[in-house]
Amino acid sequence: MRWPRPRLYHMLMPPLPLLSLIGNTPLVELTRLxxxxxxxxxxxxxxxxPSGSVKDRIVKAIVEKAERExxxxxxxxxxxxxxxNTAIALAMVSRQKGYNARVVIPQGVPPSIVDLLRLFGxxxxxxxxxxxxxxxxxxxQRQADANGYYALSQFTDEENILAHYEGTGFEIAEALPKVxxxxxxxxxxxxxxxxxxxxxxxxxxxxxxxxxxxxGERLQGLRSLSEGFxxxxxxxxxxxxxxxxxxxxxxxxxxxxxxxEGIVAGVSSGACLSAALRVADRMEEGNIVxxxxxxxxxxxxxxxxxxTEEDAAALDETHWW
Ligand SMILES: Cc1ncc(COP(=O)(O)O)c(C=O)c1O
Numbered sequence: 001m002r003w004p005r006p007r008l009y010h011m012l013m014p015p016l017p018l019l020s021l022i023g024n025t026p027l028v029e030l031t032r033l034x035x036x037x038x039x040x041x042x043x044x045x046x047x048x049x050p051s052g053s054v055k056d057r058i059v060k061a062i063v064e065k066a067e068r069e070x071x072x073x074x075x076x077x078x079x080x081x082x083x084x085n086t087a088i089a090l091a092m093v094s095r096q097k098g099y100n101a102r103v104v105i106p107q108g109v110p111p112s113i114v115d116l117l118r119l120f121g122x123x124x125x126x127x128x129x130x131x132x133x134x135x136x137x138x139x140x141q142r143q144a145d146a147n148g149y150y151a152l153s154q155f156t157d158e159e160n161i162l163a164h165y166e167g168t169g170f171e172i173a174e175a176l177p178k179v180x181x182x183x184x185x186x187x188x189x190x191x192x193x194x195x196x197x198x199x200x201x202x203x204x205x206x207x208x209x210x211x212x213x214x215x216g217e218r219l220q221g222l223r224s225l226s227e228g229f230x231x232x233x234x235x236x237x238x239x240x241x242x243x244x245x246x247x248x249x250x251x252x253x254x255x256x257x258x259x260x261e262g263i264v265a266g267v268s269s270g271a272c273l274s275a276a277l278r279v280a281d282r283m284e285e286g287n288i289v290x291x292x293x294x295x296x297x298x299x300x301x302x303x304x305x306x307x308t309e310e311d312a313a314a315l316d317e318t319h320w321w
Contacts, residue, residue, distance in 0.1 A: 019096055022049050022056040023167045027175045027289070032260040033273070038285030041276060043263065044172060047295025051092035053085035053266075054168070054293040055154075058190055059093045061163035062152050072150055074098045079144050080152035081105070081127075081136035084113045085294055090152065091120030102149060104140040106132065112301040156232050160190035161197075169198025172289055180286030181207040183243075183276045184293075185268040189234030191291055196238060199289075207240045211268070211275045214244040243275035250274060254296055255305055266294035267304065 025048045030041040046054035059080075066072045077100040080090055087103035094101035101122040105114070107129040117124055127139045137155055144151035154160050168191060172179060179199050184192040196208035253270035257263050265273075269292035276290045 017096075018050050019060055019093065022060050024171060025049060027172060028263070030257070030261050030263075033257065033277075035277060035280050036284070039280045039283050040287050041273075041280065042176065042287060042289045043257075043265070043269070043273075043292040044168065044289060045263070045295075046168075046291065046293045047264075047266065047297075049089075051085075051089045052295055052298065053089060054191060054291065055082075055085040055089035056092070057163045057167050058154055058157075058160045058188075059086060059089040059152065061159045062154065062157050063093055063097065063099075065157075065159050066150060072099070075100070077102055077147070077149040078152060079103065079140050079149040080154060081133065081140040082154070083109055083133070083136075086152075086154055087117055087122065087124075088113070088120065088298075091117055091122035094122070095120060102140075102143065104136045104143070106136050110299060110302040112298055116298060154190070155188050158233070160188055161194040161233055164191050164194025165198045166194075168291075169195030173198055173202040176287055176289065178203055178287060179206050179289050180283065181209060181276070181279050181288040183209045183211060183272045183279060183288060184291040185211045185271055186234065186242075187231070187268075189231040191293070193233055193235065193238060195291075200238075207279070208238065209275060209279055210239045210242045211271050212242055212244055213271075214246045241279075243278060245271040245274045251304055253277075258296070263292070264296040265292045266296050266299065268293050269296075 026045050027042050028045060030043055034041050049056040063072070063078065075098065078090060078094055079102040080086055081104045082090070083106055087105060090103060091101045101120070102125065103117060103122050104125045104127055107126055114124060125139065125143070127136045141151055143149060172195065179202065182196055182199050184195065186192055192208060192210050199206045200208065250267050250271035253273040254265055254267060257265050257270065257273055269290070272290040272292065276288050279288055
């Protein structure tokens with residue numbers, strides 16, 4: 001029998017090195033979730049990066065800067081503090097480049113993430129969840145100083161912002177003629193600072209909106225600026241608005257987006273969607289771009305989606321990314 005010729009839906013890709021697949025993530029329109037005909041919602045699907053999150057971009061950028069500056073040699077140990085995605089990205093990039101990876105993570109990170117880290121061969125050090133991200137950052141630096149490890153310092157390295165200015169923001173500006181609002185969760189602030197700056201250059205009237213956990217909630221790794229950990233990279237003056245989202249609403253939106261659009265998004269993506277819908281309410285027309293910084297797959301074993309609103313307090317004990 002003669003086999004039919006395959007149809008070419010995409011540009012064919014030659015085999016490529018894994019790390020070259022970082023970035024250039026798709027921007028997809030969520031047509032079913034748009035609340036008004038004139039308001040269009042777009043999600044930047046960062047879960048498509050090789051280790052599954054936006055953090056591949058910054059880890060690659062920071063490590064390659066250190067390499068250019070001659071500060072790394074094969075077999076060196078890289079360390080950073082993270083509640084999930086940066087740790088996974090660090091483990092993946094280290095495997096590709098021949099480094100050892102160590103990560104300091106706060107207690108409460110879901111076991112599925114720790115399993116993934118160990119699978120990648122990363123050494124995991126726990127730190128007390130009450131010490132928060134600051135405690136984890138301090139512990140990573142302490143270990144780096146004591147053992148000669150290379151500390152990535154995603155919370156202070158300007159390369160974090162640059163990776164989003166040259167990558168994330170550039171890609172969005174190229175993909176859409178005009179962005180009226182950009183909605184991103186705030187962790188280190190790298191995404192919102194870098195991509196926000198690039199989008200403001202393209203449209204000075206863009207509204208750059210940050211998403212934070214509601215005060216008192218440890219919303220899944222998003223940092224609350226009111227709780228005393230302000231990332232040194234964050235310049236609040238560059239942000240036009242901040243929305244507070246609680247765990248239950250973020251998880252509800254995660255269910256909504258998979259149920260309506262078929263996208264398995266992570267918890268911070270749900271938080272961004274929740275904020276974006278509130279931004280949409282205040283607009284008659286325009287394009288809103290949301291960061292979907294990771295996919296939801298790795299959280300599945302913890303079954304956060306099953307939680308009811310009454311379980312919200314328990315959810316706050318877990319770091320989802
Ligand atoms: C899933 C997810 N969303 C949002 C963020 C926040 O991004 P940034 O650190 O660039 O502010 C992070 C950072 O850890 C993340 O892992």
